[in-house]
Amino acid sequence: MTITRRGFLGAALVVAVPAPAQDQQIRTVFVRVDARGRITATVPKPDTGQGVRTMAAVLVAEELAVEVADVTLEQAPGDPATYGPQAVANSTSSRQMAEPLRTAAATARCLLIAAAAARWQVPVEECTARQGRVRHPAHAALPYRSLVPAAAALDPATVAVTLTPPERWRLIGRTRAGRSDARDIVTGRARYGAESAPAGSLVAVVARPPWIGAIPDTVDDSATLAVPGVVAVVRLAAPGAGQGGVAVVADRTATALRGRELLKVAWTGGTPAADSRVWLDALEAALAAVPGDPAVQRVYRLPLLAHAPMEPMNATAHVTATGVKVWAPIQDPGGVRTQLARALALPEAQIDVRPTLAGGGFGRRIETDAVFEAVACSRAAGQPVSVRWTRDDDTRHDSYRPMSVHRLSATLGADGLPVGRAHQVVTWPLSVSPPFASPVVVKASGDHFPYAVPGDVTVTLRPAPLRTGFWRGVYAGQFGYAEECFLSEIAQAGGHDQVEFRRRLLPAGSRLRAVLDAAARSHPDPDGVACHLDYGSAVAVLATVDAAARRVRKVTAAVDVGVPVHPSGVRAQVEGAVLDAVSTVLGAQITVRDGAVVQSSFRDYAWARITDCPAIEVVLVGSDAPIGGLGELAYPPAAAAIASAFAAYGGPVTGMPYGVPVG
Amino acid sequence: MSRYRLHVNGRRRTVDVPGETPLLWALREELGLTGPRYGCGVGACGACVSLIDGAAARPCVRSVEDAAGARITTIEGLHDHPVQRAWLELDVAQCGYCQPGQIMSTVALLAEIPDPDDEQIDRALRDNVCRCGTYPRIRAAVRRAAEIVRGDR
Structure with missing residues (x-):
């Protein structure tokens, strides 16, 4: 018997469909229990380090009354019609995954209980599942494996499925289990993109535009093709919003890199004189003047940022007469499948997309450029080809967080609290494609001012002079940063306590006030404070710095995510957001000179090192709110709290990074 | 192309690669030791750090020729460490x-x-x-x- 689930929003509907008689398994889209009692969960979304696989294991273990380690994980291929939304973006994963996975596991549990009740001839209400067994007061407990054949033969439509109520949760929000893939990670066995390529795959590296927008004019590949092991040189058209280039396909990575060095490409077109200082000045020049008191306004200039995941971009593809198979660290397997189907004019059924573990994503792996490159190379070579980006490629050809300028202004009441506010933003869209080219969408993403101060945000979009993309926090990373830094400056100018100032602007009993109070209890007398409310979650961040040493000493973040499914993972996401904030406030930025990105690796893209790491405390604040999002949540306020903390000792925040020229 | 003897994780291995090949690619693609990760190729990130004669080293910026004869330990050489x-x-x-x-x-x-x-x-x-x-x-x-x-x- 096979159970499929239709409809991923609202109430779950479980439908039985015929399955081979010999298939003695309880089988739903997301959960299987086999005749040996082994439980397998199919994780619908890719894990980029944010922990969705562990979350899936916790949810399934909870509902099947086993331990987290008892659940084996499989990764779903790209197929949203079967698995529901699969993109990991915009802090949606926990909210989208929790109900389908719990329902699937609860269905399996209720079938097992029904089978036991039938065997014992007792009412199902008298039976419970615990520790992998079904129990009844009058009978010896039955392990799941002894019940699977009978349970698999039941019609699930005849079984009432009940979710475990929160007061009986053993694992959700409570488990001390670590990350599900941790053992593979610490032994080096974890398989990311390169390790997932089929044996015998060729490797390709790509000569990329030396300045923005350049395209290959003439290519002399004679020296490249003379290198033993080089198989082909492939000219790549610009895939989607990506860039073109010339791929060198070889039997080994070192060979491909050597072949790329010997390639002679004449490039044409593009913007060889582009300069990010000019871009930023042009955005600032587009800000309108604000009438009123110039003392209560501030302009913020924010730089380009790269994603720089530890695993550089890569993808493996095998194009055959019957279709295309892709193995890649990606954030949107369904999107990859749809885009490939459209581009190749193939039915989706002929495109098999296998997301691998991803060595970080942060929004970069929403882009599909590496996949399209691999497909083009495999098509040309007639074999599976794994395209590998070097770190230099990754740093210089990212989909960057857009530059932005912000003019904040406020009118203050007699008590020094703001009674009106205005926020003008001039920036670039995240993508040339709708809906992201719309100021309405940009505003909806960034405009989350949580305090009781009337006012508005106006957004002006200018065409992006290079490829932009989603970056942690999306536009709240810029909007919220500017708004909180400005609020801090007003409070500081008026001699107010930063926490108390914000408390007065937040309704009593609100989630945000609760997290602010919780953070303040753990972190007395902070230098910087900021809050954020988004994705159905609330966070307050407090920071203490050593301004003279330009070091962040301590950061406390109190967070209310409704249901912190995997507590260690929740803390990890917040810790990561704090380190992103440390990095971007202290110095990481991408600059463009003479048409090219200046930075090329972690040597000059100044990401935080362990030496920059503050003490971080994450306080989980309970509430009865539904499960909320988290991945994007804590970055904007963490950056604002840290920058404002430095401003408590030095000049005001005028952009990002703090205290250095931007652009 | 030359033949180099490498002493990796307590075993003697041979690889047939040009001597200037970065050790990282020999470990990963000739010997199947993929625990050392490629992160930058220029010694700037540490994702490939392994031990060479007991000291932390970066195989992405060490050549096979240079590492031949040394005792190399990758993450695969640790066992419940x-x-x-x-x-x-x-x-x-x-x-x-x-x-x-x-x-x-x-x-x-x-x-x-x-x-x-x-x-x-x-x-x-x-x-x-x-x-x-x-x-x-x-x-x-x-x-x-x-x-x-x-x-x-």
């Missing part, structure tokens, strides 16, 4: 891509300084980048690994 146990206990990893390098750097640190203070930990791991932000847990796990090695608890 105290550093790995501490990493699991403190649930250090997020994406995990940098962690083999962080762990190997820590193994080298503890071999030299059995009970490092925060400054010594920071100095040893300063050039191991973690993009997910696991540094606070790495610090704690290094201290915990030192405890395990000492036999505490």
Whole structure:
């Protein structure tokens, strides 16, 4: 018997469909229990380090009354019609995954209980599942494996499925289990993109535009093709919003890199004189003047940022007469499948997309450029080809967080609290494609001012002079940063306590006030404070710095995510957001000179090192709110709290990074 | 193309590659030891850190020719090592891509300084980048690994 689930929003509907008689398994889209009692969960979304696989294991273990380690994980291929939304973006994963996975596991549990009740001839209400067994007061407990054949033969439509109520949760929000893939990670066995390529795959590296927008004019590949092991040189058209280039396909990575060095490409077109200082000045020049008191306004200039995941971009593809198979660290397997189907004019059924573990994503792996490159190379070579980006490629050809300028202004009441506010933003869209080219969408993403101060945000979009993309926090990373830094400056100018100032602007009993109070209890007398409310979650961040040493000493973040499914993972996401904030406030930025990105690796893209790491405390604040999002949540306020903390000792925040020229 | 003898994880192996080939690619693509990760290729991130004659080294910027004859230990050469146990206990990893390098750097640190203070930990791991932000847990796990090695608890 096979159970499929239709409809991923609202109430779950479980439908039985015929399955081979010999298939003695309880089988739903997301959960299987086999005749040996082994439980397998199919994780619908890719894990980029944010922990969705562990979350899936916790949810399934909870509902099947086993331990987290008892659940084996499989990764779903790209197929949203079967698995529901699969993109990991915009802090949606926990909210989208929790109900389908719990329902699937609860269905399996209720079938097992029904089978036991039938065997014992007792009412199902008298039976419970615990520790992998079904129990009844009058009978010896039955392990799941002894019940699977009978349970698999039941019609699930005849079984009432009940979710475990929160007061009986053993694992959700409570488990001390670590990350599900941790053992593979610490032994080096974890398989990311390169390790997932089929044996015998060729490797390709790509000569990329030396300045923005350049395209290959003439290519002399004679020296490249003379290198033993080089198989082909492939000219790549610009895939989607990506860039073109010339791929060198070889039997080994070192060979491909050597072949790329010997390639002679004449490039044409593009913007060889582009300069990010000019871009930023042009955005600032587009800000309108604000009438009123110039003392209560501030302009913020924010730089380009790269994603720089530890695993550089890569993808493996095998194009055959019957279709295309892709193995890649990606954030949107369904999107990859749809885009490939459209581009190749193939039915989706002929495109098999296998997301691998991803060595970080942060929004970069929403882009599909590496996949399209691999497909083009495999098509040309007639074999599976794994395209590998070097770190230099990754740093210089990212989909960057857009530059932005912000003019904040406020009118203050007699008590020094703001009674009106205005926020003008001039920036670039995240993508040339709708809906992201719309100021309405940009505003909806960034405009989350949580305090009781009337006012508005106006957004002006200018065409992006290079490829932009989603970056942690999306536009709240810029909007919220500017708004909180400005609020801090007003409070500081008026001699107010930063926490108390914000408390007065937040309704009593609100989630945000609760997290602010919780953070303040753990972190007395902070230098910087900021809050954020988004994705159905609330966070307050407090920071203490050593301004003279330009070091962040301590950061406390109190967070209310409704249901912190995997507590260690929740803390990890917040810790990561704090380190992103440390990095971007202290110095990481991408600059463009003479048409090219200046930075090329972690040597000059100044990401935080362990030496920059503050003490971080994450306080989980309970509430009865539904499960909320988290991945994007804590970055904007963490950056604002840290920058404002430095401003408590030095000049005001005028952009990002703090205290250095931007652009 | 030449033949080089490498001594990796206690075994003698041979590879047929040009001598200037970075050791990282020989480990990964000739010997199938993919625990050392490619992160930058220029010695700037630490994702490939392995031990060469007991010291933390970066195979992406060491040639096969140079490493021939040395004793090389990759993450695959550790077996239930105290550093790995501490990493699991403190649930250090997020994406995990940098962690083999962080762990190997820590193994080298503890071999030299059995009970490092925060400054010594920071100095040893300063050039191991973690993009997910696991540094606070790495610090704690290094201290915990030192405890395990000492036999505490």
